Amino acid sequence: MIKFLFKGIIRDKSRSMLPIIVISLGVSLTIVLSGFLSGAMTDMVDQNAKFETGHVKIMSRAYADNKDQLPNDLALLGVDSLVANLQVNYPDLQWVKRIRFGGLLDAPDGNGESKGQGPAAGIAINLLDASSGEVERMNISNSIVSGNLPKNAKEALIGDEFANKLNLKIGDEVTYFGTTMNGSMTFQNFIISGTIRFGVAAMDRGAILLDITAAQEMLDMEDGTGEILGFYNNGVYDDKAAIALETAFNKRFENNPDEYAPEMFTLRAQNNLGDLLDYANNMSAIFVIIFVGAMSVVLWNTGLIGGLRRYQEFGIRLALGESKGSIYRSLVLEATLIGIIGSLVGTSLGLIGAFYLQNYGINIEGMVDNSAMMMPTVMRAKVTPDLYYIGFIPGVFAMVFGNMLSGIGIYKRETASLFKELEV
Amino acid sequence: MKLSFQLAYRNLIGAGLRTWLNVGILTFTFLVIIFYNGLLDGWNQQAKRDAINWEFGYGQFHHKFYEPYNPFTLQDAHGKFNVKETKGLTPLLIRQASIYPNGRMLSITLKGLPKNQRALKIPIGNLGKHLGAIPVAIGKRMANAANLSIGDEITLRWRDKNGTFDATNVVVATIFNTTISTVDQGQIWMTLEDLWRITGLKNEATILIADTQFKDTEFEDWKYISQDKLLKNINDIIEVERASARIVYFMLLAIALLAIFDTQVLSVFRRQKEIGTYIALGMTRTQVTGLFTIEGSMYSLFSMLVGAIIGVPLFWYLADKGISFGSVTADMGIGLGDRIYPSFSPELLISSALVVIISATIVSFVPAHKIANMNPVTALKGKLQ
Amino acid sequence: MKNQLIIACLLPIWTFQVKAQDAKTILERVDKNMVSKTEITESEMVIRGKRNVQTIGSKSYTEGNQKSFTEYLYPERERGTKMLKLGDRLWIYSPSTDRTIQLSGHMLRQSVMGSDLSYEDMMEDRKLSEIYEGKVQGEETLSGRKVWILELIASVEDVSYYKRMIWIDQERYIPLQEELFAKSGQLLKRTVMSEIEQIEGRWYPKKINFKDVLKGGEGTDFILKKVQFNPTIPDYIFTKASLKK
Structure with a gap:
């Protein structure tokens, strides 16, 4: 039966083409929009996660208590084994080390004498290893105002404003001067590979961005780090899983009296982001429901038209002796098939679109009449797991529902009148 | 139809x-x-x-050496202002200081506003009489970061106008809740009168906050930043x-x-x-x-x-x-x-x-x-x- | 680095001249005992962090209280770092970067290596007698030694510490303790000298503990390993060129 209907769908283009195209479009639109919505709704939370809190963050207990002071003397140690352990035990998250630090930047003139100095708030991340995802995560490539990403640990990005103030150019050397984890003095030269402006207040106050290995060496923090951030591999914060992870992880250290023992915090627990997260999730859920609802109406109409168009055919089939029930069932089954095909095509297209928007986003700079933007102007979609099935709801159900409704006509109308439509 | x-x-x-x-x-x-x-x-x-209400007022005059976000400039960014010529301007003096929560030194920004000021909502008026320690106001974020609550006494160390170290206890008299983190994080507020007294910078200010829109843009050591620019x-x-x-x-x-x-x-x-x-x-x-x-x-x-x-x-x-x-x-x-x-x-x-x-x-x-x-x-x- | 600071802080005391007869006499004797025109010291600084103890070795050359040059010897991380102070100017050289950085202006008010000392603390090159009025406050017994307690109050405005209290051994003419106070009278820092030994006929503390009383922890120890009084120090030591050598 299905094989027969399937052949019908393939051979009779008028029966299949239009509905499939409409369903595919509708489904892919639903997916792209849902993805875009969750992206837009959670962009603030996301921004925080990427730049500050991670989906989960591990700090030493003492560091966590004083975290606003960037207390690297209280940093986590033995992190290589800790991170390795995390990677084995929690492979669905990507674990990255970050160090925030303060100090001074000193720019030399031609004779090596200081020509300018300024306070440096620095952040060190895994800049060199693309597999860490940090460069992408923090949108660094797009935030570079001039120059390029550092190619080795000897290069650094510095704040655009800072560079302008000290009249520094790409390729110039600056010296960082600060304090190691143990309180000794430390110096390090860096070649400026580029200047950067994030548009995120918390980041732009920082003047220097380094590779984590450079910072570890410079700050005498080999095998140490201020923070370990965990990000779910799919880029989406999973609240339930994160809370479970937090509980399980912290339980392991429950009886460890060491004030430098690691402690995990979920995104929810940091910066009071929990409420905002709830709000964003609720809002985007409401929007998605509405989208799906609206799309269902559209596709239902398509189903109706599809069914109505074929009254003549039903008339002939009735005349040939097929039972009303059998026609109705074949109609519904056919609609289901068309719905599934359309939804599959639409979901694939939609996901491609959503992934594209996730990676490239929509640049709204043109919509914002402002040259000195302090905010990221690229709106991104967020591909959440529900996008994989959400399209099937309007795609299959609405199509089937529409056909079922239009099919009721088969029962209402007399065989004769249905048949009559053929000859008119 | x-x-x-x-x-x-x-x-x-x-x-x-x-x-x-x-x-x-x-x-x-x-x-x-x-x-x-x-x-x-x-x-x-x-x-x-x-x-x-909390930070900008209706425009500000910045001392010529003042650069927001650069704490180094605070050292020199202050100057005398003529009380008569600056009618309608509320002086704000900013200095650097340290406190010692949990035995760790924490650098903070010390800000002083006149006790009877109306320009900003910082509850300076709530800072009552001295009971041994200078009463100060802090924001909620600062209170969390330094683990402080109302009535806590902490040692504040600063330098006066000559660079001489001074230290005394201050008591958290009020904790305010503001949406503006830039008047909260890492800051301690006291009356300008107290700040003048402890630093010896009488009649000096870092910023003059306007209570109405101003037309004339610059005078002497002060540069005018309009409200629009501040709100940009x-x-x-x-x-x-x-x-x-x-x-x-x-x-x-x-x-x-x-x-x-x-x-x-x-x-x-x-x-x-x-x-x-x-x-x-x-x-x-x-x-x-x-x-x-x-x-x-x-x-x-x-x-x-x-x-x-x-x-x-x-x-x-x-x-x-x-x-x-x-x-x-x-x-x-x-x-x-x-x-x-x-x-x-x-x-x-x-x-x-x-x-x-x-x-x-x-x-x-x-x-x-x-x-x-x-x-x-x-x-x-x-x-x- | 920190021993540099301590020397800088203590040196002015040793060249102290006061008006008050008693205090003046006492401090002159202290000077005679401890101060030499030039000095070469080798010392160790023990920094007790919350999590570990670090020992840093250095060699310092000083001439009066205007010039000093310090080179760090160990650990490996610090080796070759040099610091030069000439009057009110301060340069730091780091071999890893091959850069000489001058600290000036507002920079001097920043904390040194996260400690509670500012660079400015060690830049004071005026004699204490120029900036403080001193008097003998009383006598007591400290660590089993009879001491005079001297109180110094700033006589000029631009000093870092408004008041200093110094405890001086009555027999050996050597300071055993010093406390630095804020204008308000709040105690800020305390220096304690111990392990007093006679070196080349002078009584000298071999261990100095420096503590910022507002901060937690046990402070920093400065341990004297070797000292030479009045050696000849060639002039080139106190030049910027010697930083890079």
């Missing part, structure tokens, strides 16, 4: 469920557009109001939020309009006999097209009506009670209050209504337009075209 409206009305009511689904979606879109814009307007107004960052952020919101509700609108469009296509397709009949009865094709267009755009009128029934009490309530976003402490470069009170201006309501009505009319017209090309005889026969 009246007939068209009556007919359209009856047709729509007669269509039952599908009409209400379309109206429902359009209503929702309409409400979302208003709500979103109202929310952003409210947020914008609130963020600006807070920024003005907030405007920028709201502008971006608005643009992103616009994408979302254009998408919503597009879907709602697609539903109407689709319904219209279906109507034109299904009701050919009806169309033929109208023409046979003497209506011109333009009139029939008009009828169908009115039918389509009537969805938007219905949705206005339903929107008003739902929206008026809802928005009234929201504008009055505000919407809680929780207390987000993260620094997003803009104040996000515990509650945002949406603001629904008449311009917003009218423009949103026009957008919905006009766009609904256009999408209704496009399929109805086909009627003009119909052959009335075949249409009357109901022959599918």
